[in-house]
Amino acid sequence: YLRRKHPDSLVSQVYYPWAFLFHSQATGGNNRSEEQDREQKNLEKTIDQLERDLERAQHDYVTPKSSSSNQQTNDDSTDSDAVYENTSVLSERTLAKREQKEAMLDVASQLTIAQEALSFLEDNKDSTDGVHQRNAHRLLQLFRANGGVYIKVGQHLANLDLLLPEEYIQTLSSLFDDAPISSYQDVCHVVKEELGSSPEEIFSDFSEAPFASASLAQVHTAKCKETGKKLAVKVQHKGLRETSKGDLLAMATVVGVAEKLFDDFNFGWICEEMTPQLPKELDFNNEGKNAEAAAAHLHSTGLDCIIPLVLWPHTNERVLTMEFEEGFRATDVENIEKAGICKREVAKLISSVFNAQIFENGFVHCDPHEANVLLREHPLKKGKPQIVLVDHGLYKTLDGDFQEAYARLWKGIVMANIPDIKSACEQLGVHKMYPLLSAMLTSRPFDEVVERSQTQSLDAKPAGNGGGDKAVIRGYAQRYMKEIVAMLDIVPRQMLLIFKMNDCLRHVDIALGSQQNNLVVAGKYASKRVFESDRKKQQQLNGGLFGLLRSWLSYVHVLIRINSYELFSRLSISQ
Numbered sequence: 001y002l003r004r005k006h007p008d009s010l011v012s013q014v015y016y017p018w019a020f021l022f023h024s025q026a027t028g029g030n031n032r033s034e035e036q037d038r039e040q041k042n043l044e045k046t047i048d049q050l051e052r053d054l055e056r057a058q059h060d061y062v063t064p065k066s067s068s069s070n071q072q073t074n075d076d077s078t079d080s081d082a083v084y085e086n087t088s089v090l091s092e093r094t095l096a097k098r099e100q101k102e103a104m105l106d107v108a109s110q111l112t113i114a115q116e117a118l119s120f121l122e123d124n125k126d127s128t129d130g131v132h133q134r135n136a137h138r139l140l141q142l143f144r145a146n147g148g149v150y151i152k153v154g155q156h157l158a159n160l161d162l163l164l165p166e167e168y169i170q171t172l173s174s175l176f177d178d179a180p181i182s183s184y185q186d187v188c189h190v191v192k193e194e195l196g197s198s199p200e201e202i203f204s205d206f207s208e209a210p211f212a213s214a215s216l217a218q219v220h221t222a223k224c225k226e227t228g229k230k231l232a233v234k235v236q237h238k239g240l241r242e243t244s245k246g247d248l249l250a251m252a253t254v255v256g257v258a259e260k261l262f263d264d265f266n267f268g269w270i271c272e273e274m275t276p277q278l279p280k281e282l283d284f285n286n287e288g289k290n291a292e293a294a295a296a297h298l299h300s301t302g303l304d305c306i307i308p309l310v311l312w313p314h315t316n317e318r319v320l321t322m323e324f325e326e327g328f329r330a331t332d333v334e335n336i337e338k339a340g341i342c343k344r345e346v347a348k349l350i351s352s353v354f355n356a357q358i359f360e361n362g363f364v365h366c367d368p369h370e371a372n373v374l375l376r377e378h379p380l381k382k383g384k385p386q387i388v389l390v391d392h393g394l395y396k397t398l399d400g401d402f403q404e405a406y407a408r409l410w411k412g413i414v415m416a417n418i419p420d421i422k423s424a425c426e427q428l429g430v431h432k433m434y435p436l437l438s439a440m441l442t443s444r445p446f447d448e449v450v451e452r453s454q455t456q457s458l459d460a461k462p463a464g465n466g467g468g469d470k471a472v473i474r475g476y477a478q479r480y481m482k483e484i485v486a487m488l489d490i491v492p493r494q495m496l497l498i499f500k501m502n503d504c505l506r507h508v509d510i511a512l513g514s515q516q517n518n519l520v521v522a523g524k525y526a527s528k529r530v531f532e533s534d535r536k537k538q539q540q541l542n543g544g545l546f547g548l549l550r551s552w553l554s555y556v557h558v559l560i561r562i563n564s565y566e567l568f569s570r571l572s573i574s575q
Contacts, residue, residue: 002202004287007154009108010319013434014244018329020335021461022371026118026418026508027150029386029388032377036372039222040087040118041377042513043114043117043118043152044118047111047114047118047346047523050107050110050111051111051438052109053107053111054104054108054111054386057100057103057104057107057108058104059102060103060104061097061103061104061447062105062335063099064467069226069392077545087420088560093094097447101447108253120549121292128367131301131575132165132168133167133171135167135168136165136167136168136170136172139157139168139171139172139510140154140171140174141171143172143175144175144179145178146247147179147180147240147276148216148237148240148244148247149215149217149244149247149248149251150247151175151179151180151214152215152216153215154172154175155172155175155215155369156500156503157172157175158172158173158175158176158332158369165453173370175215176214176371177213178216178368179213179214179337180213180236180237181210181213182213182218182235182237183209184209184344186237186258187199187210187220187235187238188236189238189564190235190236190238190267190318190319190333191233191235193320194316194317194318194442195314195316195319198520199220199222199233201232202225202226202314203222203223203224203225203314204222204223204225204228204424205221205222205223205235206220206221206222206233207220207221207222212371214371214391216236216237216240216281216282217235217236217237217284217320218234218237219232219233219234219235220232220233221233221234221324222321222350225313229323229324230323230324230325231311231314231321231322231324232308232319232321232322232324232325232515233314233319233320233321233325234284234319234320234322235318235319235446236284236318240506241282241318242276244282248275248278249399250442252275252397259553261301277394280393280394281393281394282317282318282393283317284315284317284319284393285316285317286390286393287320287391287393288310288312288315288320288392290363290365290392290393291308291310291322291392292310292447293363294307294357294365294389295307296390297356297357297360297361297363298353298356298389301360302355303349303352303353303356303385303387303390304349304381304384304385304386304387305349305353305379305387305388306325306386306387306388306389307388307390307392308322308323308324308325308388308390309322309323309372309387310322310336311323321509321543322425325374325388326376326388327375327376327388327392328374328375328376329370329371329373329374329375330350330370330373330374330508331370331508331511332389332510332513333511333512335375336375336512338374339377340377340383340385341383341385342374342385343512343513343514344513344514344517345379345384346375346385346512347508347509347514347517348514348517348521349355349387350368350387350505350508350521351505351517352504352521352525353387353389353511353520354368354501354520355522355524355525355526356525358403358406358498358522358525359403359406359407359525359526359528360525360529362397362399362400362403363395363396363397363398364395364396364397364398364497364501365389365392365394365501366394366395366396366497366498366500367393367500367501367504367509368393368501368504368505369504369507370390370504370507370508370511372391373387373388374388374389374390375387375388392563394398394497396494396497399494401427402428402492402494402495403529404529404530404533405424405426406424406428406498406526407493407525407526407527407529407533408420408424408427408526408528408530409421409425409428409437409438410441410526411523411527411530411558412442412521413438413442413449413523414519414520414522414523414526414527414558414561414562415523415557415558415561416449416450416452417453418449418453421434421438421449422434424476425437425438425523426494428491429491429492429493430487430490431488432488433483433486435449436483436484436487437487437491439501440484440499442519443502443506444572451555453468455568457495465509474496487503502518506518520562520565520566523558523562524558524562525558527554527555527558527559528555528556531551531552531554531555534547534551534554535548535551535552540553563572564567
């Protein structure tokens, strides 16, 4: 395994003989030997050492070296201002930073390989699971036992694949469509309370077993008695409406106590955001209205995305009935390949749907995890993808000022225009920490923006094979956790659900092998929003043709850069 994936790596050369020995003994039916235990301990020590090496390398890379030529005399200025003051010239300092970056990425790559080797060992041994797997399983049991709000927390953790070990991601991903199931008796009770009759009286062929179960409800199939069409009937878990209030109170109490006990614990924003949102999600009348509003907007965009039709006569606060739409998970690579659909086109379509919501009408689906974004081959376009978007309980309406500032920020990130990034962040209430906000939105280090500002490229490819990206980002997250928490307490509350949505989209992009996809797509929609905003302002101010021409040229410049990048990427893949 190691030789096949990383033939030239140090870890492969050191541990390949042991792996071969282990495989031979395992296939022969022998137990693990003391020698194998020693090898595991040695591998764990290697990982510990590489983690310390990575921490030092990251510290060297992100810490500016002082020099007499660039001393700061203004207390309001920041190290970032000094570092990025002149990005057009490749100075000695820039070259030194590149060497530090290469050293950091080399350590990160070795760490990733070592972690894969340890994971391979633990997956194939006969004794108990590794520590990450055991703890992930404990969390899964905790979330499933408590249900409701706790399931939603577990689902969000499953999207943090750049921050959490793989064992957590794989284990908690089961919460997307394998949450605790309510009994059929409870389902009938809820349906009768909400619709006045039993499922058998209202529908034909109502399935006793749900085909999917989530944090708040489970979905059963049925047929409409009038039309014979297949339906999806979403039924809320019995008692959830009442127990959710206690869950929120318990969470708020624990967070409040922790904030008083620990100065650096600032997670009150979690409860502030969940408290008003959860009651909306629990009202399926609200979800039906959200679905219709989103369907109307997406229809106007021309994107190949459909939203199931709501059947209002059979919908109430805890029961939602919609037409059934076939589809499989948009991250199911095996089914995508079987259908002959291009993964790159799938990733582009998904990002286009959600960025159109953000930058066009501002009514945004904030829970696009993999179980809510279904895929199928377009019925009229062979080999082309069509998205089926479900679960419309959690939406956020963005105000115009936020949309504009957020659009200018994304345009600045795509074009690697640091003054524009700084200005947009200030409109969002973020001043000195603008590099951190940019990094949080893209899940990439801010130095890549700086590098792209020098190369005028949309891609800042890492040195080597790039296998250490996850290790690098995890290292940054650990190093700047205090700053990240402080950032979440500063940004507008609208941004919090946007962060969650970005995590979901990034998870989809990684699964489909298109890490740069959302950067490019968001850049297109953001630039269009900025252009339309500037055009309206010019018209209101009678700015004349010159102002309109300048705005148009700026927009065209972005499109040329993005289209050129996409063309080059396609040509590279075809070769």
